[in-house]
Amino acid sequence: xxxxxxxxxxxxxxxxxxxxxxxxxxxxxxxxxxxxxxxxxxxxxxxxxxxxxxxxxxxxxxxxxxxxxxxxxxxxxxxxxxxxxxxxxxxxxxxxxxxxxxxxxxxxxxxxxxxxxxxxxxxxxxxxxxxxxxxxxxxxxxxxxxxxxxxxxxxxxxxxxxxxxxxxxxxxxxxxxxxxxxxxxxxxxxxxxxxxxxxxxxxxxxxxxxxxxxxxxxxxxxxxxxxxxxxxxxxxxxxxxxxxxxxxx
Amino acid sequence: xxxxxxxxxxxxxxxxxxxxxxxxxxxxxxxxxxxxxxxxxxxxxxxxxxxxxxxxxxxxxxxxxxxxxxxxxxxxxxxxxxxxxxxxxxxxxxxxxxxxxxxxxxxxxxxxxxxxxxxxxxxxxxxxxxxxxxxxxxxxxxxxxxxxxxxxxxxxxxxxxxxxxxxxxxxxxxxxxxxxxxxxxxxxxxxxxxxxxxxxxxxxxxxxxxxxxxxxxxxxxxxxxxxxxxxxxxxxxxxxxxxxxxxxxxxxxxxxxxxxxxxxxxxxxxxxxxxxxxxxxxxxxxxxxxxxxxxxxxxxxxxxxxxxxxxxxxxxxxxxxxxxxxxxxxxxxxxxxxxxxxxxxxxxxxxxxxxxxxxxxxxxxxxxxxxxxxxxxxxxxxxxxxxxxx
Numbered sequence: 245x246x247x248x249x250x251x252x253x254x255x256x257x258x259x260x261x262x263x264x265x266x267x268x269x270x271x272x273x274x275x276x277x278x279x280x281x282x283x284x285x286x287x288x289x290x291x292x293x294x295x296x297x298x299x300x301x302x303x304x305x306x307x308x309x310x311x312x313x314x315x316x317x318x319x320x321x322x323x324x325x326x327x328x329x330x331x332x333x334x335x336x337x338x339x340x341x342x343x344x345x346x347x348x349x350x351x352x353x354x355x356x357x358x359x360x361x362x363x364x365x366x367x368x369x370x371x372x373x374x375x376x377x378x379x380x381x382x383x384x385x386x387x388x389x390x391x392x393x394x395x396x397x398x399x400x401x402x403x404x405x406x407x408x409x410x411x412x413x414x415x416x417x418x419x420x421x422x423x424x425x426x427x428x429x430x431x432x433x434x435x436x437x438x439x440x441x442x443x444x445x446x447x448x449x450x451x452x453x454x455x456x457x458x459x460x461x462x463x464x465x466x467x468x469x470x471x472x473x474x475x476x477x478x479x480x481x482x483x484x485x486x487x488x489x490x491x492x493x
Numbered sequence: 494x495x496x497x498x499x500x501x502x503x504x505x506x507x508x509x510x511x512x513x514x515x516x517x518x519x520x521x522x523x524x525x526x527x528x529x530x531x532x533x534x535x536x537x538x539x540x541x542x543x544x545x546x547x548x549x550x551x552x553x554x555x556x557x558x559x560x561x562x563x564x565x566x567x568x569x570x571x572x573x574x575x576x577x578x579x580x581x582x583x584x585x586x587x588x589x590x591x592x593x594x595x596x597x598x599x600x601x602x603x604x605x606x607x608x609x610x611x612x613x614x615x616x617x618x619x620x621x622x623x624x625x626x627x628x629x630x631x632x633x634x635x636x637x638x639x640x641x642x643x644x645x646x647x648x649x650x651x652x653x654x655x656x657x658x659x660x661x662x663x664x665x666x667x668x669x670x671x672x673x674x675x676x677x678x679x680x681x682x683x684x685x686x687x688x689x690x691x692x693x694x695x696x697x698x699x700x701x702x703x704x705x706x707x708x709x710x711x712x713x714x715x716x717x718x719x720x721x722x723x724x725x726x727x728x729x730x731x732x733x734x735x736x737x738x739x740x741x742x743x744x745x746x747x748x749x750x751x752x753x754x755x756x757x758x759x760x761x762x763x764x765x766x767x768x769x770x771x772x773x774x775x776x777x778x779x780x781x782x783x784x785x786x787x788x789x790x791x792x793x794x795x796x797x798x799x800x801x802x803x804x805x806x807x808x809x810x811x812x813x814x815x816x817x818x819x820x821x822x823x824x825x826x827x828x829x830x831x832x833x834x835x836x837x838x839x840x841x842x843x844x845x846x847x848x849x850x851x852x853x854x855x856x857x858x859x860x861x862x863x864x865x866x867x868x869x870x871x872x873x874x875x876x877x878x879x880x881x882x883x
Contacts, residue, residue: 292712320712321711345714345715
């Protein structure tokens with residue numbers, strides 16, 4: 245479970261995230277959505293402990309990520325927006341490298357890699373260097389890299405960005421399976437349809453603040469709109485009119 | 494059994510960069526340029542010097558008919574006389590002849606006093622220096638022998654013209670041009686140790702940040718110190734490879750060039766060259782620390798390459814200065830990083846004795862500066878801005 249309490253972050257005079265609080269529960273997919281520049285990636289970096297908040301705390305399975313960032317990272321698997329693979333390493337070497345960074349014992353690591361290769365259908369390219377990989381192949385390697393240590397909490401930044409329909413569907417199926425295993429999944433997107441297809445709970449960010457949060461049904465009820473895309477538009481353009489759901493009530 | 498994080502990062506960078514053509518080129522091929530260049534210089538210079546003993550000397554003379562005795566002496570000494578009709582200065586300046594003699598335009602019978610011999614040479618050309626030396630030697634011999642026969646005709650002993658009896662003993666390992674060539678080895682090595690691992694250092698730090706691969710790495714349970722230490726280790730390993738390649742290159746070169754003709758009496762052996770590399774070791778870490786520091790304040794590979802392209806010139810300057818104006822190894826100089834090492838390397842390649850205290854001061858001073866640079870570099874990498882290359 246990822247618990248965010250009053251997270252605030254500024255870069256110089258620019259406030260990027262302001263007093264954000266929400267909970268991403270186990271066994272649920274939580275969608276963090278917002279227009280470009282809403283602060284989603286900064287939130288990811290704050291939760292991933294590569295940025296330090298000005299105020300507020302993040303608890304990952306009860307671990308204060310500021311007090312013990314390494315322990316928090318052990319319980320997190322992160323798929324960043326930029327896949328950024330090492331072009332001279334094979335897909336298998338990627339998984340092995342990140343597994344070793346998590347301190348997984350060699351035999352156990354090889355077993356997990358074999359399992360991931362089957363789950364993500366990477367047989368065709370697992371021993372090929374990643375230079376020239378398609379977007380789908382790159383995404384699978386990056387996802388495998390994020391899952392190799394079997395994290396309880398999984399964060400995905402725009403997971404289907406640039407993928408074809410078949411690969412996007414495969415990713416969604418995998419995420420549902422991980423959720424059904426009881427893991428906590430937090431994903432960001434600026435596409436409402438994607439989030440609505442997956443998320444059990446939605447948090448809408450605009451200009452660094454939460455403007456709306458709840459289950460899809462709660463959001464529809466609160467706004468009086470049926471289409472979640474319309475809900476998203478209403479929430480991000482009229483931030484002041486939805487105070488109750490913004491506070492997560 | 495799990496691998497410590499630093500070793501994991503180090504191993505990944507080694508595998509990654511051993512597959513990178515640029516890293517291999519910079520650390521395995523570029524270092525050979527020094528030995529190759531010096532070898533060519535030795536060979537060309539040696540070839541020119543060998544002419545001294547073997548090839549006949551051609552002596553271009555304007556008005557040779559005015560000094561038949563001198564011309565005869567030169568011919569008897571093995572020289573070939575070439576009568577010049579054109580401007581001797583233009584001939585020498587254009588490189589058509591290494592030197593020329595201009596004799597006066599008057600017959601020997603009417604001349605009073607010494608024969609005015611004008612020697613036109615061009616010391617900016619190596620062949621001119623060598624050939625001029627040969628003809629000056631012949632002229633001096635002619636002068637001495639003529640003087641001797643005149644003294645003998647006057648009934649005086651020939652020994653009266655000898656004031657000094659000079660015997661030279663060379664206790665160094667080299668003399669003549671070889672000394673200059675050997676003094677060029679330290680600047681080459683300094684240049685290599687500041688460039689050998691530079692691509693690895695930059696690509697794995699600035700390059701990784703630019704490509705966005707640094708952030709996912711930091712979301713793993715490793716500290717920035719561990720990540721950077723592993724990357725530094727790889728940069729150091731590549732620099733050591735470059736130094737080893739260059740050391741072997743110099744050894745092969747020094748043992749295959751025509752050394753006697755250049756005055757290379759005893760070229761440095763493998764052990765001595767290993768000692769030369771050993772005194773560089775603290776500098777290897779200093780170079781890596783400098784690269785880390787520069788990578789921490791630059792936002793792109795291009796920007797970092799601009800600064801790091803100039804960096805080797807600064808420590809290389811010490812070597813250039815010492816090649817032209819040798820100074821004695823004093824403890825105060827040992828405390829200047831790169832300067833102390835350059836002095837030590839110079840002493841070692843020339844076969845001179847070195848002081849262990851000087852080595853200790855040099856290593857300590859370099860390591861202190863390295864420690865400060867590393868501390869600063871690691872601190873700068875703790876900044877949040879490091880994640881945003883653009």
